Every structure is written in structure tokens, then in C-alpha cells.
Amino acid sequence: MDPVAVLRSRFGFPAFRPGQEELIRAVLAGRDALGVLPTGGGKSVCYQVPAMILDGITVVVSPLVSLMEDQVGRARAVGLRSECLTAVQSREERRSVLRALRGRRLDLLFVSPERLSVASFRRSVEEVRLSLIAVDEAHCISEWGHDFRPAYRSIGGFRSDRSLPVPVLALTASATPPVRRDVCESLRLQRPAIIVHSFDRPNLWWSIERVPRSGHRLESLVRWVFHARGAGIVYAPTRNAVEGVRHRLSRSGISAESYHAGLPGPVRSAVQRRFMDSATRVVVATNAFGMGIDKPDVRFVTHLCLPTTLEAYYQEAGRAGRDGSPSRCVAYHGPSDRRLGVRFVDRTHPPEIRLRWLHWRLCRLAGRARTLDCNDPRIPHAVGPGVEPWRRGDASGAFAALERIGAIRGCGTVTVDGVSVHERVRVLDRPKWLQSNVLRRSALARLAAVQRLAASRGCRRNGLLHYFGEVAEAGCGRCDCCGWDSGPGWLCPDG
Ligand SMILES: [Zn+2]
Secondary structure: OOHHHHHHHHHOOOOOOOOHHHHHHHHHOOOOEEEEOOOOOOOOHHHHHHHHHOOOEEEEEOOOHHHHHHHHHHHHHOOOOEEEEOOOOOHHHHHHHHHHHHOOOOOEEEEOHHHHHOHHHHHHHHHOOEEEEEEOOHHHHOOOOOOOOHHHHHHHHHHHHHOOOOOEEEEEOOOOHHHHHHHHHHOOOOOOEEEEOOOOOOOEEEEEEEOOOHHHHHHHHHHHHHHOOOEEEEEOOOHHHHHHHHHHHHHOOOOEEEEOOOOOHHHHHHHHHHHHOOOOOEEEEOOOOOOOOOOOOEEEEEEOOOOOOHHHHHHHHOOOOOOOOOEEEEEEEOOOHHHHHHHHHHHHOOOHHHHHHHHHHHHHHHHHHOEEEOOOOHHHHHHOOOOOOOOOOOOOOHHHHHHHOOOEEEEEEEEEOOEEEEEEEEEOOOOOHHHHHHHHHHHHHHHHHHHHHHHOOOOHHHHHHHHOOOOOOOOOOOEHHHOOOOOOOOOOOOO
């Protein structure tokens, strides 16, 4: 079957987007491949089309449960028999998925990287024929990627330990050259086809406005959104900031809703649906908003503060203008941002000395047994203030940092208020202290790149492209540094 014919008959698209066809043809020929396609570049088509053509099951490794559920839905919509295996499913649900897998009643199976080391899953996979292993959000493999997950590093071994004769397709929307090298090495890709589609989005107009007084930032943003037209997303760094901005926008008569992880699941889904249906014009959100959002006509994305990495900024801002029409990405920046960024890095990647101290306290508390109940009331006292309780899946706290370097390991899972948390924590003997330093250094380097772009007087678009390893020519003519006036009442020649 020809991939183009499949695309036309099953998806109804006349042609592939740039990069897709080369990747698909590489894996159909049995070759490993790495695809760097920008957000909205249609990464899922790259494994969906092979899953329709190849005989066997395609396993897709994906980082988040919410993302997987969305991916399953979209794959089913094009007629692929799809399921996912997640920790939030009941044991019976997981068994039924494994039965479907062994009974060869599946085309696509989505799993987390952690699942690859679960014995029952490994046994089931050995009984069936795999046709492709796709790794979504592959930058998570790299310590230089912006959301490093150690379990991603086991994927390479998963294939080579079993000598599985299947190609591996790694996909990401944001891989700088060092991340690309790291992804290829960690996944042990064999002479991979590497397709990097340009990150340039000619329909996006960029602006980073410096606001010296922090109180003026919200006013500028509200004024800007008031004059903007069409649907938009406003990103704010914390839940409180989200509520504050939403309140101010509503007071100015702008139809806006909030979205953050503190809201119950059904409320979040309803906000997302109303935004997709254009019943709500503006969503004010933390970075929790966006995974799986594919609204083509978002006309602007505004950041109250720049995120702590350019990868995150590009991914979030890139949700504007997917239909190709002119759209604006406006961010605000001020002197206090660097301090906030460093504080964020301190929380996500605490200094080694702090991690050593925490590990030592936990060792003493656990004693010979080496295990602690996560609800042990002595823990908060032992680790002192400023360390939030341990939540499974929360990648930002000190406990997550300790787990990343193998200083502790969570055991058992219980669900509390709909969130899965570990029951016990095991204190381990040989943490990889060196790795904690590498992670911290790379997080600080990424933060510095954000600060450089904000402070620069050079073309914004070229600065972003350069960061992602692309060579850009002279100024773009559509950013604040190239002369676009992004102030209220803004217009651009074609919008
Ligand atoms: Zn420019």
C-alpha cells in the first residue's frame, strides 16, 4: 500500500505535510528514524499511517496519561484499533487491553515509558508481532531536553535486549542539536533517517515587551487582549496569576475562562470544549493547558511571563495560527523574571548539597527497613519547610528530583482525590549525584537562553530559529525588533 494513497483514503488529506512522508517511508523500509516536526506539524500521522500499512502492532511510548487518552481517541477516529495502558486504569481494564493485545485485536497501543519494564507487559509483547516502536515527545530522553524522564532511557534496551527486528521512530517538536544527538544515542538508533522540518512559522508575529514595573504588566496585557481580535490563549505562571488575569479580563468585558490543574477534571474538559467550539474567546491558563489542543484558528497567544525554557515558549506560542493565517505571539518580560526562573529551577532541580541533605534525613528516618510510609507524619518535619508532599507524576518537587537520580523509589500506588500517589518510599543507596548537577546546569543554561532572547535587540524569530539549530537570514520584518509595533490598536499589513 502506498502511504499517499492511505493518507487520501483514510484521512482525506490531499498531501503530506513537510517531513511526514520521508519519515513514513523510512520506517516502512525498516529503518530507524528521528523526526523533529514543529507543534502542529502532524507527528501522529507519522505512526498512524505505518500502523495502517504494516502487519503487526505499533507500540507508541507517550509521556502523559491525558495525552495518551487524546491520542487513542484520534487514532480511533481514523479507524485504528487503539488502546492505552495506564496506571489510572483498573486492573481489570489493563487485563482486557493485554488480552486484546495477545489476541491481535489491536493496531496501536499507547504506553508510558515506565510500562516497558513491567513484567506482565513484557511477556505479552513477546507473544505478538510488533511492527514499529514510536517514541513520542522524544526530547524527554535527553538530560538536555526540557522535561527529562529517566524511564525514557530504558526504551533503547527494550528493543536490543530482545533483539526485536522492528524500527524505532522517535518524534519530537523541540530538539536542539545536543538533544538530537542524545536521543539517537539513548534509543540506540541504527543509522537513522533524521528529518528536521523547519521551525519557521511565517504567519506568526513575535513580540517580547519589556515592562520595568511589575504592576504595569497586567495592565498592558489586558489592554492588548482588549484590542486583539479572534480566539486567544493567555498563559500565566501560577494558578493565582491565572485567576487574577481572568478576573481583570472579565471586568473589561472580555469573555474569558480559567484553566489550571487545580480545577476538577470535568470543569477543565468543559472549558476546553467551549474554547474549541468558540463559545469562549479567551482561555487564561497555566502550562497545563495545551496538550492535545488542536484549535486551528487561535489568533494570539500571550504570555504574562516568559516560561523557563524556549522549548516551552515555542511550543505554547506555536498554538497560534495553525491554520496559516497571521497570528500574534506577545510576551511580557521584566527584571523580576530571572529571579522567579531561578527559583523555579531550584525547586525542580535543587542543588546537590540540598539533595544530599534530604537523602541523609530520609535515610535516618527509614532506618534499617529502608522504607517509609509516604504519609508518615515525621517526613515533613524531617525534610523541613519548603518541600511539598510527594505526588506521583509531579516532576517539580524535591522528591521527584531525588527519584530522578535514584536516591529514592516510590512503591505501591493509591488514589487520593483522583490523583495517584505512592504508598511507600524506598531510600536507595547509590544516588547518581553527578546527574543531579548535569540536570541543574542544563536547566540554568536553558533559563539563560530565555533571558538572552528577552534582552536581545535582534530579530526574535531569528533568535528562536537559531536556538533550534536553524540558520536564519536577515530580519523577519514581523517582530517587535524588526519594527512591528505590537502595542494596543496594533495591526499588521495583512491582518
Ligand atoms: Zn524579526
